[in-house]
Amino acid sequence: MTAYRKYIALILLLFVALVLLDYFRPKPVDWSETYTREDKIPYGTxxxxxxxxxxxxxxxxxxxxxxxxxxxxxxxxxxxxxxxxxxxxxxxxxxxxxxxxxxxxxxxxxxxxxxxxxxxxxxxxxxxxxxxxxxxxxxxxxxxxxxxxxxxxxxxxxxxxxxxxxxxxxxxxxxxxxxxxxxxxxxxxxxxxxxxxxxxxxxxxxxxxxxxxxxxxxxxxxxxxxxxxxxxxxxxxRPDDQSIFRVLMRYQALKWAYYVGLAALVLFLLFKSKRTQRVIPVLEPPRNATLDFVRVIGNLYFNTGNHKNIAEKNITYFLEYLRLHYHVSTTSLDSEMQERVVAKSGADATQVNEIFRLIHSIRQSKAISDQTLLQLNDYLEDFYRQTSTRPRAQV
The missing domain is CATH 3.40.50.880 (Class I glutamine amidotransferase (GATase) domain)
Structure with missing residues (x-):
């Protein structure tokens, strides 16, 4: 970084020296034929x-x-x-x-x-x-x-x-x-x-x-x-006709500088328009709005304090899961149905019994605590995690 600063300082020093040299050097004689009464150049009057x-x-x-x-x-x-x-x-x-x-x-x-x-x-x-x-x-x-x-x-x-x-x-x-x-x-x-x-x-x-x-x-x-x-x-x-273009056209050096500047601008526009690609807009990947929706709905139910309603929906989803994946009838949640779930899913029998015991308890209660809701959620998540890694039993 220090080396770059040295180079930048050297360039600035050379630029200042060039400006001072141009400012103090003898000015060339202006041989423009102006004939104006204010000009003290050779061809003024x-x-x-x-x-x-x-x-x-x-x-x-x-x-x-x-x-x-x-x-x-x-x-x-x-x-x-x-x-x-x-x-x-x-x-x-x-x-x-x-x-x-x-x-x-x-x-x-x-x-x-x-x-x-x-x-x-x-x-x-x-x-x-x-x-x-x-x-x-x-x-x-x-x-x-x-x-x-x-x-x-x-x-x-x-x-x-x-x-x-x-x-x-x-x-x-x-x-x-x-x-x-x-x-x-x-x-x-x-x-x-x-x-x-x-x-x-x-x-x-x-x-x-x-x-x-x-x-x-x-x-x-x-x-x-x-x-x-x-x-x-x-x-x-006229006295009021002193636009910048009139001054530019009056002096040969300024006139040529004006023409060169215009030509450079035209060339820049021509080459820039052909060689520069239009800016490609950044497209954001589509978001999974379903997860956001579920999160919002879940927060809504949880904030209202109706834990049993949330538990009932988790139970409904769990029973639907059993019907779709293991073709088990969930009309009656008796011991025979529980045995079929254990046999087809390969889940631990104790774990399945605890889930159904908690389901019966929730359905018979008018309201449940948040600890009970969390316990149900943990049981179901553990069941989903274990059964998803095991091959399904063929019946």
Missing amino acids: YALYEVLPGIFKNEPVVSVREPIYNQLEDSTLEGNHIFINKAFEADSLDVNLLLDFVSRGNQVFIAGERFSSFLADTLHFDTAILQSTNPDSTALVFTSQPQARKYTYPPNENSWFIEVEEQAGHVALGRNKAGQLNFMKVPFGKGTFYISSAPLAFTNYSLLTMQQSTYAATALSHLPVQPVYWDEYQKQG
Whole structure:
């Protein structure tokens, strides 16, 4: 037993050491592209959101956690609406309100690699990927500053560029070194859309690690200084939409853990249902209820104190026993009948005489004592025991 305790203690010690090692080891860098203003990971937008008040001086910066339709159904709303995400997703209702918002003289800034087909079709543009890791071909430059410094796109990332229809009225504001459009201005009504295909250029990695904060500031400086509405709905959803499944789906490690857990549960159920036999119920052997019944009846007669009644029933059973086993007539309990019982049963003659003497005495008495009842029972039990082990006489 002591050896088992040592093994258990060793296993617990190793488990605690593993937990502490995992807790204190350097955390791996999370390269998830969240683009949320609260994330300080490389591809969050915490740094950009913090510098927005400096770009739009004395103007409020509001984080929006409502769908576009809910936010812009108020037709009196004015300002700059900024969307920075991997993909800009909006249905026809959202896009119609966004177009109406811009046509009234407001501005919308959208940075993403892919865009809603409703918006892209209306503004006559599309995006495509430039599969190249050469910094010279993917570097970003502003067309208004052709001799200025170039901004390197995050390494090992593919660059997206914008394809526009000819004669569509788009104004190029930025290109990559390959000459492909990645930032443009699209007038619409009294306002303007600003479309960028380089959302990673606005993340913490670009602003802090690559020391390229001026690119984001220059791109956003095209917007007029007025209230700013920063969209967080397409990245985080509504404030009350924070279920555990949303958190699991947000992080790659938790998402895979969730999928693996579900798969393991399904496999467990499948194999467990096939390999485990149903529980076999324990069947109790049938009880001899006759003995219980006799015991209850006997206790009932004995407790009432009617010993003669019990003795009469024992005598009746004894005489029935003689008739069935030895074919002796019990009509008259005379000496001749007693001799036949001795001859056929092989019992001791003295014993048989005592039994019948006691029977006569009981029948002539109005009541008997418990000692007499016990004596009768002992005589009869002794007779049954002796005659059952002896061969029966043939007459």
